[in-house]
Amino acid sequence: MLTLDSKIPQGPIEEGWTNHKNNLRLVGPKNRPNYKVLVVGSGLAGASAAASMGAMGYHVECFCFQDSPRRAHSIAAQGGINAAKNYRNDGDSTWRLFADTQKGGDYRAREQNVYRLAELSAAIIDQAVAQGVPFAREYGGKLANRSFGGVLVERTFYCRGETGQQLLLGAFSALQEQLAAKNVTMHTRTELMDIVLVDGQAKGIICRNLETGDITSHAADAVVLATGGYGNVYYLSTNAKGCNVTAAYRAYKRGAGFANPSFVQIHPTSIPASGDYQSKLTLMSESLRNDGRIWVPRNPDETRKPNEIPEEDRYYYLEERYPRFGNLVPRDVAARNAKDVCDKGLGVGSTGYGVYLDFGRAIEKLGENVVVGRYANLFEMYERITDEDPRKVPMRIYPAVHYTMGGLWVDYNLMTNIPGLYAIGEANFADHGANRLGASSLMQCLADGYFIIPVTIGDYLSRNPYGQVTTDHPAFKDAENAVRQQQEQLLSINGSRSVQSFHRELGKLMWEHCGISRNVAGLKKGLKLIPELREEFWQDVKILGSGRQLNQALENAGRLADFLEFGELMCRDALLRDESCGCHFREDHQTEENEALRNDEDFAHVAVFEYKGNDQTPELTKEPIEFEALPLASRNYKT
Amino acid sequence: MRIRLQIWRQASRDDSGHMDTYNLDGVNPDMSFLEMMDHLNEDLTKKGHDPVAFDHDCREGVCGMCSMVINGQAHGPKQGTTTCQLYMRHFNDGDEIFVEPWRSQAFPVVKDLVVDRSAFDRVIQAGGFISNHSGPKPEPNSILIEPEVAEQALDAATCIGCGACVAACPNGSAMLFTAAKVSHLGLLPQGETERYPRARNMVKQMDKEGFGSCRNYAECEAQCPKEISIAFISRLNTDYLKASLVEPKDRRGKMKSQ
Numbered sequence: 004m005l006t007l008d009s010k011i012p013q014g015p016i017e018e019g020w021t022n023h024k025n026n027l028r029l030v031g032p033k034n035r036p037n038y039k040v041l042v043v044g045s046g047l048a049g050a051s052a053a054a055s056m057g058a059m060g061y062h063v064e065c066f067c068f069q070d071s072p073r074r075a076h077s078i079a080a081q082g083g084i085n086a087a088k089n090y091r092n093d094g095d096s097t098w099r100l101f102a103d104t105q106k107g108g109d110y111r112a113r114e115q116n117v118y119r120l121a122e123l124s125a126a127i128i129d130q131a132v133a134q135g136v137p138f139a140r141e142y143g144g145k146l147a148n149r150s151f152g153g154v155l156v157e158r159t160f161y162c163r164g165e166t167g168q169q170l171l172l173g174a175f176s177a178l179q180e181q182l183a184a185k186n187v188t189m190h191t192r193t194e195l196m197d198i199v200l201v202d203g204q205a206k207g208i209i210c211r212n213l214e215t216g217d218i219t220s221h222a223a224d225a226v227v228l229a230t231g232g233y234g235n236v237y238y239l240s241t242n243a244k245g246c247n248v249t250a251a252y253r254a255y256k257r258g259a260g261f262a263n264p265s266f267v268q269i270h271p272t273s274i275p276a277s278g279d280y281q282s283k284l285t286l287m288s289e290s291l292r293n294d295g296r297i298w299v300p301r302n303p304d305e306t307r308k309p310n311e312i313p314e315e316d317r318y319y320y321l322e323e324r325y326p327r328f329g330n331l332v333p334r335d336v337a338a339r340n341a342k343d344v345c346d347k348g349l350g351v352g353s354t355g356y357g358v359y360l361d362f363g364r365a366i367e368k369l370g371e372n373v374v375v376g377r378y379a380n381l382f383e384m385y386e387r388i389t390d391e392d393p394r395k396v397p398m399r400i401y402p403a404v405h406y407t408m409g410g411l412w413v414d415y416n417l418m419t420n421i422p423g424l425y426a427i428g429e430a431n432f433a434d435h436g437a438n439r440l441g442a443s444s445l446m447q448c449l450a451d452g453y454f455i456i457p458v459t460i461g462d463y464l465s466r467n468p469y470g471q472v473t474t475d476h477p478a479f480k481d482a483e484n485a486v487r488q489q490q491e492q493l494l495s496i497n498g499s500r501s502v503q504s505f506h507r508e509l510g511k512l513m514w515e516h517c518g519i520s521r522n523v524a525g526l527k528k529g530l531k532l533i534p535e536l537r538e539e540f541w542q543d544v545k546i547l548g549s550g551r552q553l554n555q556a557l558e559n560a561g562r563l564a565d566f567l568e569f570g571e572l573m574c575r576d577a578l579l580r581d582e583s584c585g586c587h588f589r590e591d592h593q594t595e596e597n598e599a600l601r602n603d604e605d606f607a608h609v610a611v612f613e614y615k616g617n618d619q620t621p622e623l624t625k626e627p628i629e630f631e632a633l634p635l636a637s638r639n640y641k642t
Numbered sequence: 643m644r645i646r647l648q649i650w651r652q653a654s655r656d657d658s659g660h661m662d663t664y665n666l667d668g669v670n671p672d673m674s675f676l677e678m679m680d681h682l683n684e685d686l687t688k689k690g691h692d693p694v695a696f697d698h699d700c701r702e703g704v705c706g707m708c709s710m711v712i713n714g715q716a717h718g719p720k721q722g723t724t725t726c727q728l729y730m731r732h733f734n735d736g737d738e739i740f741v742e743p744w745r746s747q748a749f750p751v752v753k754d755l756v757v758d759r760s761a762f763d764r765v766i767q768a769g770g771f772i773s774n775h776s777g778p779k780p781e782p783n784s785i786l787i788e789p790e791v792a793e794q795a796l797d798a799a800t801c802i803g804c805g806a807c808v809a810a811c812p813n814g815s816a817m818l819f820t821a822a823k824v825s826h827l828g829l830l831p832q833g834e835t836e837r838y839p840r841a842r843n844m845v846k847q848m849d850k851e852g853f854g855s856c857r858n859y860a861e862c863e864a865q866c867p868k869e870i871s872i873a874f875i876s877r878l879n880t881d882y883l884k885a886s887l888v889e890p891k892d893r894r895g896k897m898k899s900q
Binding site: 051054055058059069070071072073074075076078079090126128129130132133134135137138139140141142143144145146162163165168169172175176177179180182183189191214243244245277278280281282283285286387388389390453454457501503504545547548552553555556 | 653654670672673674676677680681683684687688690691692693695697698699700701702704705706707723727729731752753756758759760762763766767768770771772773774775776777778779780781782783785786787788789792793795796799800802803826827830832833
């Protein structure tokens with residue numbers, strides 16, 4: 004049984020973070036260079052944390068598997084970043100951003116965490132602007148805003164469709180400044196392989212240099228994981244190809260609790276896979292649903308081209324099923340319905356897994372120029388990928404795995420239950436409950452990295468003398484040997500199937516049994532099939548070359564080996580959470596209108612799993628969620 | 643589709659490298675170029691040959707990791723497109739396609755099509771930032787920025803740091819990359835304070851890394867997947883010229899005296 008002390012501040016929610024900060028222990032400026040902190044990952048959370056702590060004077064080392072920290076997948080975020088600035092005078096406030104986020108997450112997040120996120124949001128914009136992030140401006144020279152899903156105010160700041168890129172480049176340049184000042188050392192093309200614990204405290208990591216294959220030890224006083232989400236367990240997702248669960252999963256195997264692993268956000272509008280060779284999915288902004296109408300042919304044997312199908316033979320299923328909201332139903336409802344019509348054989352495109360998003364009516368009504376003006380970038384991106392002009396032929400879209408709300412369990416200081424091991428950004432579970440609102444991921448990563456971890460880490464460090472452990476400690480040698488052994492084992496199998504073919508199969512399994520909608524029989528089947536596939540992987544995978552060189556198949560195999568275990572944990576959590584909430588939709592728990600039906604009596608908790616050994620069932624510990632500031636209400640976007 | 647590939651193979655930094663020929667069947671026109679490479683690697687693995695190493699990550703044209711010279715052009719024949727966003731339908735059945743890594747002294751080949759672009763990061767470290775600590779900052783609307791200026795800055799800031807400009811330039815110059823960063827920060831009032839030392843230091847580092855000089859070939863702009871304008875290079879030249887008129891003084895030591 005895990006002991007989970009969330010360290011949530013007591014008292015009024017508005018004063019929680021201030022009071023908490025005032026009571027934290029600090030490390031003095033002269034002492035900070037003595038403390039070494041390892042930051043794993045260089046996306047928005049990792050780069051901002053490493054830069055902030057470096058600037059404070061801590062001795063920071065930062066690690067990323069790409070060739071430069073600027074490549075991390077935060078760069079691909081499109082739409083924007085939320086902040087409760089209330090520039091539009093439309094009634095926004097810290098409280099409203101807090102309430103929107105909590106409601107959007109279907110009341111499965113800690114109130115104090117969410118409130119702090121909302122409280123810090125405005126300072127993130129100030130910080131980013133000071134770094135030179137060129138946010139969109141109005142003609143008077145002031146910052147512009149746009150609106151986003153799930154809220155009634157305009158609070159999203161943006162740089163065209165590349166907000167993530169600009170924010171990451173801001174954090175990246177801050178990191179480069181600290182590299183130049185020699186406060187931070189960067190290790191690129193370096194992948195975390197294990198976390199080293201000494202007397203129960205995180206004291207370092209084991210890495211593999213991806214170019215040379217060298218296995219190296221790094222000792223430190225604290226370790227911060229900023230290693231992102233695990234959407235690639237589905238093989239096809241909107242994540243970058245390199246995104247993986249390895250760091251978080253290795254932490255879990257070392258005793259860190261893994262919270263809500265089954266909470267996965269599936270985005271309704273991505274470009275569908277065109278064949279078995281598909282390697283990733285590309286998101287199309289959901290703003291397209293403002294003017295596009297979604298339909299499939301009524302006849303499963305339809306052979307006509309979409310433009311030749313008359314109105315009466317088109318099934319506008321969202322408009323028919325949800326007459327009040329039509330094409331603008333929430334993300335999860337849109338995604339589930341698309342899967343439903345395709346499962347019934349009505350899907351379009353070469354694979355049968357796609358639905359039309361049609362701008363014909365909008366163009367007729369508003370004129371081509373207006374519609375194209377609104378969505379120029381998206382139309383161009385779509386045409387580039389599919390070679391079809393959405394002005395003439397309806398777009399084809401399908402849901403895709405996008406973001407993972409689950410992650411390592413952390414307390415209010417963002418520390419896991421392993422002392423000295425922190426998790427920030429998408430790698431932790433803390434702020435989005437069972438569903439994340441649009442434009443909130445960038446906000447969370449930067450709140451964690453710029454403002455929270457630089458303060459909270461001092462509280463832990465100040466209680467521990469620095470430099471207690473060096474890499475000479477036997478724990479490092481043992482961990483290094485285990486990593487080498489696993490590498491050798493993978494290389495020695497010399498079976499018949501490529502790593503990619505196994506990953507594709509796992510992805511299909513997860514999508515089928517632990518995807519958009521879940522049921523008991525499917526999850527149980529997943530729990531049976533995943534271990535079988537894992538077994539086959541360890542007997543039949545084929546990896547050429549050696550471990551002493553750049554070997555991309557070997558890298559992927561190591562990541563897949565962890566996904567093959569982790570997928571099972573996701574299915575287990577999805578099975579045990581016998582309710583629907585947010586993105587976790589259990590077919591046996593829905594309202595008459597196909598909405599998620601929560602069970603607050605039994606499931607208003609964070610499900611935290613503890614690793615108990617290979618082939619042992621992980622143990623579940625529940626952290627109850629209290630609702631003091633904002634009473635529970637059902638998630639209703641209809642009235 | 644069936645294609646014939648001529649691919650640069652190089653086992654390691656020290657290896658001399660050579661072109662190898664591969665015939666590949668079953669290429670679908672809807673495959674992206676990288677999916678075609680995946681398909682090739684699957685095929686090579688099956689036959690027991692070492693797969694081709696290449697850099698890639700986001701596969702949506704923004705991370706800047708993919709880097710192939712295809713038929714002599716950085717990121718291939720389609721304008722304003724990264725390799726990952728290039729599709730096989732732009733080639734014909736039976737085509738012979740040449741695939742090489744970025745060629746530049748400053749970007750040594752690591753393996754096959756993978757190069758070391760850390761020189762770019764060192765150019766940024768020389769001044770590609772606005773000095774900052776994390777913490778309370780001025781209210782952003784207290785500094786008004788004309789939308790035209792913000793948009794111009796964004797036009798420059800949109801650089802993905804892929805290195806195509808260097809690969810495209812007959813001189814292997816990194817001027818477009820450096821100019822994009824100098825312009826992005828120098829256009830904004832927040833970046834004004836460090837504008838001239840930034841231009842001077844980044845250019846100095848650029849030279850030190852072994853990038854060639856700019857001769858206005860404009861191939862960088864033509865092959866840049868983000869279509870960044872060479873007008874930024876003239877801006878850099880102006881800033882650099884101004885910067886070189888004043889002898890740099892580093893007063894930081896004295897400033898800290900007590």
